Amino acid sequence: MRVLVLGAGQLARMMALEAIPLNIEVQAFDVRSDQIVDPINQQVLGEGLQQALRDADVVTAEFEHIPQVVLEPCEQSGKFLPGSRAILSGGDRRIEKALLQQAGVASAAYAEVHSKAELEAAVQQLGLPLVLKSALEGYDGKGQWRLKQIEQIDAVWTEIAQFLKQASKKAKQGIVAEQFIPFDYEVSLVGARGKDGQCVYYPLTENHHVNGVLSVSLPRLAHPLQAQAERMFQLLANELDYVGVLAIEFFAVGDRLLVNEIAPRVHNSGHWSQQGADTSQFANHIRAVCGLPLGDTTLLRPTLMVNILGLDQLPDCVLGIAGVHLHWYGKAPRPGRKMGHINLAADSTNSLGQRFAELIALLPAEDFPELSQMQSRISIS
Amino acid sequence: MRVLVLGAGQLARMMALEAIPLNIEVQAFDVRSDQIVDPINQQVLGEGLQQALRDADVVTAEFEHIPQVVLEPCEQSGKFLPGSRAILSGGDRRIEKALLQQAGVASAAYAEVHSKAELEAAVQQLGLPLVLKSALEGYDGKGQWRLKQIEQIDAVWTEIAQFLKQASKKAKQGIVAEQFIPFDYEVSLVGARGKDGQCVYYPLTENHHVNGVLSVSLPRLAHPLQAQAERMFQLLANELDYVGVLAIEFFAVGDRLLVNEIAPRVHNSGHWSQQGADTSQFANHIRAVCGLPLGDTTLLRPTLMVNILGLDQLPDCVLGIAGVHLHWYGKAPRPGRKMGHINLAADSTNSLGQRFAELIALLPAEDFPELSQMQSRISIS
Structure with missing residues (x-):
């Protein structure tokens, strides 16, 4: 089976890494160059979208800002999941807000x-x-x-x-x-909906941003707003007849969630699932769009994720902290660019907190601004 | 960094999948064709060993039956880990037995x-x-x-x-x-030794064979012979000044272990570590030969592995069992050929036993001979 992903960035790359053990091939369409590439090493496999659409069994996307000229033939192929309406809802805030109203899901x-x-x-x-x-x-x-x-x-x-x-x-x-929503904190829900309409949900994840960019994600076991988030996910996913992984970012205001925005794809706030869940968001997206049964999403162990921006190297000793996993994206460094992420896992929240402190001590402070302050804001317990 | 692996089979493929997130490139030398290939998709990247040896930062192997004409230039490159003596010990039973004697490790x-x-x-x-x-x-x-x-x-x-x-x-x-050793059962120890001489060990794994081929592996938490196996591992690894993952197969006779054979590489009986440990044997081999700190090897949760021989497809519903992970090798099917493996994980040994029964019920019995009988022999508790 072959899956064509619109977009050839890190999300396509991480999907490919999970698809390979399933004997599913992932090719990526680089929208800027019009080339078909291997999303792992960017090797050019072909030119143009049309042939790739014919050759693929399934077409999906790693981003939502897709030009209409690309989106249309994908939709016409009859193989595109989660489909144009979902992509447009993620890519155009007017369509997104109308969708949220129509699905009866609270937002600003x-x-x-x-x-x-x-x-x-x-x-x-x-x-x-x-x-x-x-x-x-x-x-x-x-x-x-x-x-x-x-x-x-x-x-x-x-x-x-x-x-x-x-x-x-x-x-x-x-x-x-x-x-303006005077929110208490931000959380996101990443889930997957299969072709049969069944949904699975990862635990609600607290997201901490620096200068508007995600810095740390921390999934929360048995979060009191989990059920509310899942109901809103289901309303939206059913409204879109969605197939694949969908991420919803929420503002939490007291005991109430308001949708901030949706991302019709795997999401940065779900990267922790590579180490913290039995089946990662990337594996579940592949499973969903290929019509395979969805995998277990429960939190295996306390885990958090730290984004790496602008850097393509870290001191080797970072890997000496137990539970540290580096996920580099193989990209050329530019200031502020998402270059990779660190997943950190532990047997207990207490141990996770200790390891997080060890990790922060080894990371170059100038490249991870506010991480130390963030540690005190994130109560890992 | 680039690692050249001698051999382009599933072990090189699974090493590559773990190396990519570390921004480490893995190329494979196919000994039969003399070609350099991508071990994930067998795409030809070049011809001949000499240039690949020059271009690689590290050279390692996925098998031990390496012709002398290949082994020699690898050794001369000064980049070959775990080195010729380890490879020869794994590939020639005479050298292996002499090594075991020299290291003072019990065997037949x-x-x-x-x-x-x-x-x-x-x-x-x-x-x-x-x-x-x-x-x-x-x-x-x-x-x-x-x-x-x-x-x-x-x-x-x-x-x-x-x-x-x-x-x-x-x-x-x-x-x-x-x-002839009238052994009670067979176990293997997979471990890794870093460039600094530090060793890490996965839990002892019980191995069940059918017609001489590994069928099921089951790692055992706190096995009473774990410490004995680790001592023997250390004697051998130190004798060889070994760097990388080393597997040792043992006969257990009462409370005593005798080495059956060693494999100077990642090993089929360690495949469960992809789901059952924080850091898999493939990741730890890459870390070791690249001089990176070794990762955590403790058993995260009850896990077992079942080999898939001769088949390149299973019913999709197999993935519907929670904790099932398929690892296909992307090979053309031949009777008896190792085509992939199933890792099965669960939160408790009791749950693992139940899931194993569910799995057996979904697998075609003719392609998994003796699995049902094996279930009763393997007391998962």
Whole structure:
């Protein structure tokens, strides 16, 4: 069996590593170069999407910002999972917000905004503060503005108007204004839905960001909001007739979850599952889209994940800490680029905390800003 | 970093899968074709050993029956681990037995035999029954004869003489006569020794064979003979100044272990470590030969392994049993060929037993002979 993945980054690579033992071949379509590559070593296997679509048994994606010209033939192939609607919902905040409403899943109240007049109307309707988000291509905190006080409205709109002017002509960029959610913390739920509609869920994961980019993920055993998150997952996945791994990011406000955003794919906050679960999110995505039974998602042991940004090497001694696993992506380093991640596992939460402290002591502090402070914020227990 | 593996079979493939997340590239030298291949998909990357030896940072092996013409340049490269002496000890029973004696490690008394007269002398010296083993290329029960009664000596020697006549002229085949060990059961110890001489050990694994080929492996937590096995491992590994994963097969006779044979490489009886240990034998071999710290080898949870022979497909529903992991080798099927293995894990030995029963019920009985009977022999508790 052969799976074609749209996108040739680390998510496709980690899917391939899990597919190989199942005798399932993964090829990747590099949207920028129009080439078919081996997602493990980027070796070119062919040119153009059409032949690859014909040769694949299943087509899936590792990202949601897929040009329409690519998405259409995938959908037409009849092999594309989780399907265009799911991808578009992940890639366009307007479609995502409409989906959330339609599925009856709580999220921040919002309005679409195309002009300063509409922004003023949104302030009237939703109050302040507002978070203004680009509808397309917003990720890792990019394309976001905050409007805290009405006096800022001219300055903020000037910035946004400039942004919209520079936006690609091909796709219709827009702005979604959302009520600011004074959340207590952020969690995500990664789950998988099979072709038979059965869902499996990983434990809710607490996510800690630095400068808008995920830094540490920590799955929580028996989180009190787990059941609420699973209900919301099921509503969304059923609404989309979803097949594959789906990730939902939530704001937790007291005992209530609001969806922040969805990612119709394997997700950075599920990387810990490579060491912390019997079946990783990558294996379960492959299983789901290939119509195979889904694997066990329960937390095997306390685990956490730390992202590696901008670096392509760490001191060897890091591997000397028991339970440390390095997952490099084989990419060329650039400042801020996601280069790999560290999974850390232990037999007990106490031991995990100790190992985390050992790990932090060995990591170059300048490349892992705020990790020490984060350790105290993350109560590992 | 690049590791060149002599041999391009499943062991090299599984090493590569563990090396990739460490940003370590694994290439394989296919001894039969003289080609350098990607051990995951057998894609040809180059021709000839010499250039590959120059380009590699480390050279290692997935098998011990390596022609001298290959072994010599590897040794000369100065990059070969665990080194020629270890490989020769695994590949030639005469050298192996001499090593065991030199290291002071118990194994069956033996004599080299080149003629019927020497066989008669061996019977005098060692008694009956004897097990006669070809010195070279004996594995999975091939090249073995039993001499139970003195009346059989003519018939057995006729067979052996025929075997020796057909043997390759290039290598000097021979026969080792060993005292038959009336063992209670067979266990193996897989461990790794780092460049600094530190050793780590997986738990002793009980091995169950069918027709001389490994069928089921079951690691045992806190086995009473674990410490004895580790002492013998250390004697051998230190004698060889070994670096990498080393497997030792033992006969257990009461509370005593006798070495049956050693394998200077990752070993079929350690495949369970992919699911049952924090760091698999493949990852630890890569770590050892690359000079990285060794990973945790303790048993995470009850696990067993079942070999898949001759088949390249199983019913999909097998993956529906929680804790089942399929590891296919991507090979063309031939009767009796090792095509893949199943790892089965569970939270408790009781649950492992139940899952094993479920698994057996789903496997085609004709392709897994004696598995049902084996279940009752393996007391999973």
